[in-house]
Every structure is written in C-alpha cells, then in structure tokens.
Amino acid sequence: MIRVAACQYAIELFETADSYAEHLRALCRQAAGQGARLLLLPEYAGLVLSGQLPTAQRGDLLASIAGIQPLLEGWKALCADIACELGIYLQPGSAPVRDPDGRYRNRAWLFGPDGCLGHQDKLMMTRFEREQWSIEAGEGLRVFDTDLGRLGILICYDNEFPLLARRLAEGGADLILAPSCTDTEAGFHRVRIGCQARALENQIAVLQSPTVGLAPWSPALDENIGRAGLYVPPDYGMPADGVAASSAELCPAGSQWLIADLDLDEVRRVREHGQVFTRRDWPEQFADGVLRLR
Template identity: 85%
Template sequence: MIRIAACQYAIELHESWEAYARHLEALCAEAAERGAQLLVLPEYAGLVLSGQLAPALRGDLLASIEGIQPLLQDWRALCTGIAAKLGVYLQPGSLPVRDADGRYRNRAWLFGPGGELGFQDKLMMTRFEREHWHISAGQGLRVFDTSLGRLGILICYDNEFPLLARTLAEGGADLILAPSCTDTEAGYHRVRIGAQARALENQVAVLQSPTVGLAPWSPALDENIGRAGLYVPPDYGMPRDGVIAESAALCPGSSQWLICDLDLDEVRRVRNEGQVFTRRDWPEQFERIRPA
C-alpha cells in the first residue's frame, strides 16, 4: 500500500523567489505530514515562476516563458531539496523549457528522496500550445523505477491517446501520473475521461492533478478548472465505477491535496483474476480488424 497525493493547484501570484520557495515548501510539507509518499502537481504549475517577472513580461505570452529560463536551475535545486528533506517522490508539475535546438518543450521532472530521476516531455500538443505559444512536442516515453512502483507520466492532452498509455503499460508502468491544465469544464472532462479510459484499457492506476482558479496576470494560466482524481479499472476488488477518490469541489479557492491509499498489488491482481482481461486481449482487436 502506498499513499499518494494529487494537488488541485491554485494559480497564485508569487512576486519573489523567496515567496515562491516558501509556498512550494509549505505545500509539499502539508502532504508529507499527512503521510503522502508521492506528490503530484499539475501541468504548467512551474510557470508560476513567471510571477517573479516584471508585470509587462509576465503578461506577455512568449516573454513569460523566455523570462523564466534563468530560474530553472534554481527551481530544480529547490525541488531536489524538497524531495530529499521530506523523503518523498515529487512531480512538481511541468513548465516550458528551451532546449539546445531553441525550441520550447513542456517538461515534467520527477524527483526522489535520492535526487532527480529524469523527465518526461509532453508529446501531443494542443492547438493553443502549437499555434499560439509555439511549444514543440517531445519524443519518447519513459518508465521510472521507484521504491513505490513503476511510474509513467502523461501530460494533460497525452492522456487522450490510447497508444501512449499502452506503451507505458507495456514498459511495466503500474501507475500513470496525469498532470493537467484546462481552462474549461469540457477540457477538464476530456482529460479526466481519457485518464479513466487509460486505466480501464491497461488495467493500471491513473492519478490526475489539475490547475484551478483565476490568474489574470498570466495570459497562459488565466483560467483554470479541474478536479483531482485517482482512477483504476472497475473490476473485482476495485470501486464499481473505477474511481478511488476525487476532490470534492471542481474549482476550490485555494490549493488542496487529494490524498489516497493505493494498493498496486491489487491493481496487478485484476490483470490475472479480473472479470475481463482488457490488457491481455489488446492485441486481439488488431488481429480481428486487420484487412484480409
């Protein structure tokens, strides 16, 4: 049994590094004090760093992501220190990172008690990211080996594409982290339905962490709607609707943690003893529909 925490993360303005660091440290400490071993923040949670820029820069869509690049090294060190101090695994949300080719990618790092474990880039870009923000797609999927189990990360829109989660499942992931950032209720439900479908198809667990609240100072994070949730395949020993837990309010006024206990051995058991074997039977569908 592991205890995991997904944050409904309110986008707040922190105008100094010290204020932001105190905020992130206190937020993570709150979850750790409640026994959480894995902490997940949402897509673009790291973009809150842009609050430290001058108003004209943080209010400019492109200038805001350029302006936070000098802060990334200190941000990674901060996250490394929080994970080590609290003895937790921390996925502190994603943020745009400029790579050596000059392109920005939406990147989610994972930190553990022993240091930085690596990152996963978003692979499928929304229209806003592609057409207005000029964020480029990453390449490849990674499974992270941890003392809690094997984890994968699918960022927001990536959860709406079955083959991505299938690739992680075939790589041994038992739990997929789904940091998300959506500005409409419809957008939230698209990701949430995708997350639950991926849990059903692959007989794995999926943990969603969303942004919430209004941030008129940020053209990228101005409106945020979402609900944190933990989803599993609905089968023997699992909740009948496949929902272990969801946060109570769709859009609370402040950051709130959804903290859940998850037995990955029980999730694995369903693959061998369930009413259905969706994971095992996946290849059959392609054999049946392949043209003669």
C-alpha cells in the same frame, strides 16, 4: 500500499523567489505530513515562476516563457531539496523549457529522496500550444523505477491517446501520473475521461492533478478548472465506477490536496483474476499501432 497526493493547484502570484519557495515547501510539507509518499502537481505549475518577472513581461505570452528560463535550474534545485527533506517522490508539474535547438518543449521532471530521476516531455500538443505558444512535441516515453513501483508520466492531452499509455504499460508501469491544465470544464472532462479509459484498458492506476482558479496576470494560466482524481480499473475489489478518489469541489478557492491510499498489488491482481482481461486481450492487430482492415 502507498499513499499518494494529487494537488488541485491554485495559480497564485508570487513575486519573489523566497515567497514562492516558502509556498511550495509548505504545500509539500502539508501532503507529506499526512503520510503521502508520492506528490503530484499539475501541468504548467512551473509557469508560476513567471510571477517573479516584471509586470509587462509576465503579462506577455511568449515573453513570459522566455523570462522563466533562467529560473528553471533554481526551481529544479528547490524541488530536489524538498523531495530529499521529506523523503518523498515529487512530480512538481511541468514547465516550458527551451532546448539547445532553440525550441520549447513542455517538460515534467520526477524527483526522489536521492535526487532527480529524469524527465518526460509532452508528446501531443494542443492547438493553443502549437498555434499560439510555439511549444513543440518531445520524443519518447520513459518508465521510472521507484521504491513505490514503476510509473510513467503522461502530460494532460497525452492521456487522450491510448497507444501512449499502452506503451508505458508494456514497459511495466503500474501507475501513470497525469498532470493537467485545462481552462474549461469540457477540457477537464476530456482529460479525466482519457485517464479513466487508460486505467480500464491497461488495468493500471492513473493519478490526475489539475490547475484551478483565476490568474489574470498570466495569459497562459488565466483560467483553470478541474478536479484531482485517482482512477483504477472498475473490476472485482475496485470501485464500480473506477474512481478510487476524487476532489469534492470542481474549483476550490485555494490549493487542496487529494490524499488517497493505493494498493498496486490489488491493481495487478485484477489483471490475473478480474472479470475481464482488457490488458491481456488487447488485439494483436494493435501491436504495430495500426488496426488492420480486412
């Protein structure tokens, strides 16, 4: 049994590095103080660093992501220090990163008690990212080995594509972390429904963390809505609707943690003794990613 925490993360303005560090450290201590060993923050949570930029720069869509690039190493060091201090696994959301090829990618790192375990890039770009923000897709999927179990990361829109989660499941992932950022209720539900479907199909668990609240100072994170949730396959011994836990409010006034206990052994049990075997019965025609037509 592990205790996990997914944050409904309110986008707030922190104009100095010290005020932001104090905020993030206090937020993580709050969850760890309730026994959580795995903490998840949402997609683009790292873009809150743009609050430290001059007003005009943080209010410019493209200039804001360029401006935070020198701040990212300090952010990663802060996250690593928090994970070490609290003895937790921390996925602090994602941030747009400029790679050596000059292109931006949406990247999520995972930190553990002993340091950084690596990162996962977003693979499927939304229209906003592709058409207005010039953020490009990354490559490949990774399964992370931790003391809590094997897990993967699918960032927001990635959860709406079945084959991505399937590859992680085939790689041994029992839990997928789904940091998300949506500005409409419909967008939130698209990702949430995708998360639930991926849990059902692969008989695994999916943990979702969304951004919430208004941030008029940021053209990228100006409107945010969503609920945090933990989803499992609806089957024997599991919640009938597949929702193991969900935040009570759709858009709270400030950041709130959803704390839940997750028994991955019970999730694995469903694969062997469930009412259905969706994971095992995945059609052979899907093996190469293409459903063959007769």
